[in-house]
Amino acid sequence: MRPPVPRFVRWAVALAVIAALTVVVFQYWGTSQYPIAIAPRGQAAGQAGQAGQARQAGPTTAQDANWTPTRWGPVGPADRDLLVMIRQAGLCGGSSGRQAQAQGSNPQVRTVAKKISTDYGDLDNQVRSVASKLGVALPNQPTVQQQSWMNQLSGQSGSKYDRMFAQHLRVTEGEVLPAITAVRAGTRNELIRSFAANAAVLVNRHMEALERTGLVDYSKLPAPPPPVTNATTDSPTRAIGQVVNVSPEQATAGINTNAMIAALVSTAGVLVALGLLGTGKRIRRPAPAGAQHRSTPRSYATRPTQRRRAAHRW
Numbered sequence: 001m002r003p004p005v006p007r008f009v010r011w012a013v014a015l016a017v018i019a020a021l022t023v024v025v026f027q028y029w030g031t032s033q034y035p036i037a038i039a040p041r042g043q044a045a046g047q048a049g050q051a052g053q054a055r056q057a058g059p060t061t062a063q064d065a066n067w068t069p070t071r072w073g074p075v076g077p078a079d080r081d082l083l084v085m086i087r088q089a090g091l092c093g094g095s096s097g098r099q100a101q102a103q104g105s106n107p108q109v110r111t112v113a114k115k116i117s118t119d120y121g122d123l124d125n126q127v128r129s130v131a132s133k134l135g136v137a138l139p140n141q142p143t144v145q146q147q148s149w150m151n152q153l154s155g156q157s158g159s160k161y162d163r164m165f166a167q168h169l170r171v172t173e174g175e176v177l178p179a180i181t182a183v184r185a186g187t188r189n190e191l192i193r194s195f196a197a198n199a200a201v202l203v204n205r206h207m208e209a210l211e212r213t214g215l216v217d218y219s220k221l222p223a224p225p226p227p228v229t230n231a232t233t234d235s236p237t238r239a240i241g242q243v244v245n246v247s248p249e250q251a252t253a254g255i256n257t258n259a260m261i262a263a264l265v266s267t268a269g270v271l272v273a274l275g276l277l278g279t280g281k282r283i284r285r286p287a288p289a290g291a292q293h294r295s296t297p298r299s300y301a302t303r304p305t306q307r308r309r310a311a312h313r314w
Helices: 007-032 041-060 077-103 107-134 144-154 158-186 190-212 248-278 300-313
Strands: 038-040 238-243
Touching: 077 107, 077 144, 077 158, 077 190, 107 158, 107 190, 144 158, 158 190
Parallel strands: none
Antiparallel strands: none
């Protein structure tokens, strides 16, 4: 038989095990509160690039010559381009609308042309007012391409004129609308934001009116842009150490799982400590043969015999 483990040794080992497990559990629990996700290499690089651009754009915006501070917010290159584009679209659309009212053969085309001409007149007043407040210079004539189309349209007549008017304006409005919404989403200027919102409503209304004429050939419209995809998303290569944001649901699930693991580890540690305390039970050594009857206590099994002998004596 192996010698018994001293009590103080058992207690020291048990306390050491409990202390070590407590430290491990608390460290594990602390790190589990901040779950991280490993980002694909391309995505991590993109986020790092965006962060760098944001840091560079922040302090230099006021000093950049392409940005002009105003009481309504800074005016950037995209804001100026939007005002110029709307101004030239209004010059082209307004002039074509006035011409189509007299030269169009389809009554519905003449009605739509009148509405477009009126709307572009109102929008032109707005764009000139905004540009004057923000100090943006505007052109006084359409682009060369717009002037070329207006000359071609003037040479048409009858149904061919109606179809060319509806088709070209529908294509133009479809190209202008995404540019308006893009500036509306990212502009820092209050006046540009309000003007872009009004212009988007007007242009979308023109598209619907032109489509109701039944003269728009949708197969000849520009193809929609392809969906934005990240080719590196499915790549098995991962960038170690890149931390990205995770959703609250993912974070909660991760914390719950880690808490369960920590509880199981704590329970296992306590059971191990209790087991160490219980394995040191002292074992009695067998007494010599001659002294066995003196050291061995009387068992409960001998008591009935003693009772019977006492009853016989009585």
